[in-house]
Amino acid sequence: MKRAFMMRVFGAYSVEQIVPPRGNAAWATIFATATMTFLAVAALAAALGVSRLADAWSLDLAQSATVRISAPEENRDLQIAAVLEILSTTPGIANAELQSADEQARLLSPWLGEDLPLDALPLPVTIAVTLDGAGPNVDALALRLAADAPDAAWDDHNRWRQPLQKTTNRLRMLAIAALVIIAAALAVVISLAARAALAQNANVIETLRLVGARDRFIIWTFVRRFTMRALIGASIGAILAVVAVQALADATEDDTFLSVIGFGGLDWALLLAVPLIAAFVAFNATRLAAMRHLSQQA
Amino acid sequence: MITFEQAGFAYGRTAILNGITQELATGSFHFLTGPSGAGKTTFLKLCYLALRPTSGTVKLFGHDVSKLSRDRVAEMRRRIGVVHQDCQFLDHQTVRANIELPMKVGGRNIGKNRANVDDLLSWVGLTKRADALPLELSGGERQRLAVARAVIMAPEVIIADEPTGNVDWEMGHRLLTLLVELNKMGKTIIIASHDLNLIRAAKPMTTTRVLRLVKGQLVAAGADL
Numbered sequence: 001m002k003r004a005f006m007m008r009v010f011g012a013y014s015v016e017q018i019v020p021p022r023g024n025a026a027w028a029t030i031f032a033t034a035t036m037t038f039l040a041v042a043a044l045a046a047a048l049g050v051s052r053l054a055d056a057w058s059l060d061l062a063q064s065a066t067v068r069i070s071a072p073e074e075n076r077d078l079q080i081a082a083v084l085e086i087l088s089t090t091p092g093i094a095n096a097e098l099q100s101a102d103e104q105a106r107l108l109s110p111w112l113g114e115d116l117p118l119d120a121l122p123l124p125v126t127i128a129v130t131l132d133g134a135g136p137n138v139d140a141l142a143l144r145l146a147a148d149a150p151d152a153a154w155d156d157h158n159r160w161r162q163p164l165q166k167t168t169n170r171l172r173m174l175a176i177a178a179l180v181i182i183a184a185a186l187a188v189v190i191s192l193a194a195r196a197a198l199a200q201n202a203n204v205i206e207t208l209r210l211v212g213a214r215d216r217f218i219i220w221t222f223v224r225r226f227t228m229r230a231l232i233g234a235s236i237g238a239i240l241a242v243v244a245v246q247a248l249a250d251a252t253e254d255d256t257f258l259s260v261i262g263f264g265g266l267d268w269a270l271l272l273a274v275p276l277i278a279a280f281v282a283f284n285a286t287r288l289a290a291m292r293h294l295s296q297q298a
Numbered sequence: 299m300i301t302f303e304q305a306g307f308a309y310g311r312t313a314i315l316n317g318i319t320q321e322l323a324t325g326s327f328h329f330l331t332g333p334s335g336a337g338k339t340t341f342l343k344l345c346y347l348a349l350r351p352t353s354g355t356v357k358l359f360g361h362d363v364s365k366l367s368r369d370r371v372a373e374m375r376r377r378i379g380v381v382h383q384d385c386q387f388l389d390h391q392t393v394r395a396n397i398e399l400p401m402k403v404g405g406r407n408i409g410k411n412r413a414n415v416d417d418l419l420s421w422v423g424l425t426k427r428a429d430a431l432p433l434e435l436s437g438g439e440r441q442r443l444a445v446a447r448a449v450i451m452a453p454e455v456i457i458a459d460e461p462t463g464n465v466d467w468e469m470g471h472r473l474l475t476l477l478v479e480l481n482k483m484g485k486t487i488i489i490a491s492h493d494l495n496l497i498r499a500a501k502p503m504t505t506t507r508v509l510r511l512v513k514g515q516l517v518a519a520g521a522d523l
Contacts, residue, residue, distance in 0.1 A: 018399075020390040207386045210348075211400040211447070212376035214369050 018208070018221045019201055028196075029226060029282070032189040033233030034240070037278050040182045041241030041271060047175030048267050054168035061157040061164070063131050067096070070124040071151035079149035080125055086144050087129060092136035099126045186230075186278060187285040194226055194289040205294075219290040223283055230282030234275035242271065299324045299455060299486050300345055305354035306514075307340050314340045316514045317354065322488060324454070327481045327504050329497045330490040332511035338490040339459055341511060345488060346378045346457050347371045359454075376404050379448025383460035385440045387432040393443055394419070394428045400451045415450070422446045422476065438469035445476055455486045462496055470496055478503045 067087070071079045080098060087096035099107075104126065105118050112118075138156065145152045198205065201222075208218050242263065263271055300322040307315045314337045322328055322345075330338050343349040344356050347363055356363045358374055366374065387396045397415055398408050408415075419425045422442040432440060441461055448456055458477065462470030474496060481487045481504050491497065500506050510517050 017390065018388065018402075020388070203386060204388060207388060207399070208403065209372070210346075210375070210380055210386060211403050212372050212374075212451075213403040214372040217403055 019197070019204060019225045021225075026197075026229060029190060029193045029229040030233035030236070032193070033186060033230045033278050033282065034237035036182050036186040036189070037234040037237030037274055038241040038244075040179055040274050040278075041238050042245065043175050043178040043182070044270060044274065045241070045245040045263065047172055048263070048270075050171045050175075051168060054164055054171075058161055058164055058168075061161045065129040065131060065135070065157060066155045067127040067129060067145070067152050068124045068155060069127070069149065069152045071149070076125060079151055080127075082148040083127060083145065083152050086141070086148060087127070090136045090141055090144075092132050092134065093129055094132035095130040097128050099128055183277065183281050187281050190226060190230060190282045190285040191289045194222060194286040195293065197226070198222065198290060198293045205297075215291070215294045218294060219287055222290045223286045226286040227279050227283045231275060231279040234278035237278075238271065238275050299326075299359065300488075301355075301357040302344075303355040303357070305344065305351040305356050307337075307344060307349060308352045314514055315344070315351075315511075318516050320509065320516055322486060324486055325481070325484050327478070327487045327500070327506045328489070329500070329506055329508045330488060330511060331492055331494070331497065331508060334492070336511040337514045338511055342457050342459050342488065342490050345455070346380050347374055376400065376451055377454050379445075379451070379453040379456040381441070381444040381448050381456070381458040381461045383463040385432075385444040387440075387443065387447075389432050392429050392431060393424055393435070396432060396443060397446050397450055400447060404451060406451075418446045418450060437464040438466070438472075441465055441469070441473055442476070445473065449480060449485075453485070455488065456480055458487070458489045458491075460491055460493075461489060462491065462493055467495070471499060474500055475503070 067083055069076065069079050069083060084096055084098065087093050101118065104123060108118065135156070138154065142154055145154060205218055208221075245263070302318045302320045305315065305318045306313060318341070330341060332338055340349065344351060344363075345358070347358065347366075350356070350364050359377065361370075361374070363371075363374075388399065391399075394415060397418060398411075401408055401411055416425070419428050422445055424439060424442055424446065427435060427439060432443065435443060441464065444461075445458075448458075456477065461473055461477075465473070470493070477487050477489065478500065497506070497508060
């Protein structure tokens, strides 16, 4: 009676269960996929955080420049005025502002300390420039500066941006390599679990062959089971990883790297892709294991 | 239907069957007998393509089985119903689901064939056990379930390996009656059995032919059969 009721409720589902829903392989698959997906999502979060932070820094640097004037004191004011005049009439420059001694002290304090007598140091005068759009024609600007303020030098921050971009690209590559290794490890684990399940269900395979099942039918019964398990495990792993990453980001109040890791915007699409990629890896790993297993039989 | 031409089978250097030449015609009823280890099961496996001959030729439905692809072998198996002594079922699935398995494998619509399954359950006397699991069945019920699964796809050949080995005489006779009924519907029946009483019981029911395997070779059956 109870079974008849269960059959009516779950009949359509149970009919699909040709491979018995038992065995250590089931838990091994779910656990391995959840763990690998957790690591993959954590690596993805770190990579996205690094990229976001580097992009923000790079953008700040790209939209600003500095003019440094190391002129002798007797004609310093003349050259400052000339530079400000040139900058104010140059297309591509939104704003140019002479940095005060206090501002310079604030910028140098992390390296030289608060109490250093900056007045006694031969510091150059600096003008902070905010760029507009693609910025000025640097070659033409350099010629004008050389003519009217020979001790002025234009610094577009390229020297800082390029290593930053290089570092970001390397970190991205590292994250991609980590994801590829995780996917490969997942494929190996799923493949081993699938082989164990195939051996454990030799009786099922023999029964299926006896009633005329083609290899692809048998393969599909195992593939479907393992893909579903992988999808469940991957979803659990991804959810846990998102919760952990968000908790880590929320718990970090200062403006450090940890505070910018997390997900937003298009990141969620990437995040959604992780369980699907895990399921795809499981699909192919199981299919190859099953094909190899069946080809070894008569 | 099934033709052996100097067919043999060996596991490595150990020959199980040697130079067998035999034709099993459509609609015939054959008993295969012989002592244990004579090669009866191997002979049957060659008939239902679980094995391929290592020498000579076996032709099934006109096709040389040695030249069939794996997919073609699977298709051929759907035209053959097999009943084992140690019946193999999906133990986690119900009696009904096990009977439906060949339809599922063959891509038939199970919903549309539900009435056929009900008729078959009734024919083998398992209507009340339709929702039971195979492990909950008695030996006789398992054999009848195996017969039901073997015939659900209306196969042209039914092969039974010691079908009455695990059941009492009454149940064995009932299974024999089922197989005779199928033979009268035009099915080719091949039964491997060392139960001489079963073979004698079949003689009055239908035209039977007895093949005897001795040391891997077919010989004429004794006069007592």
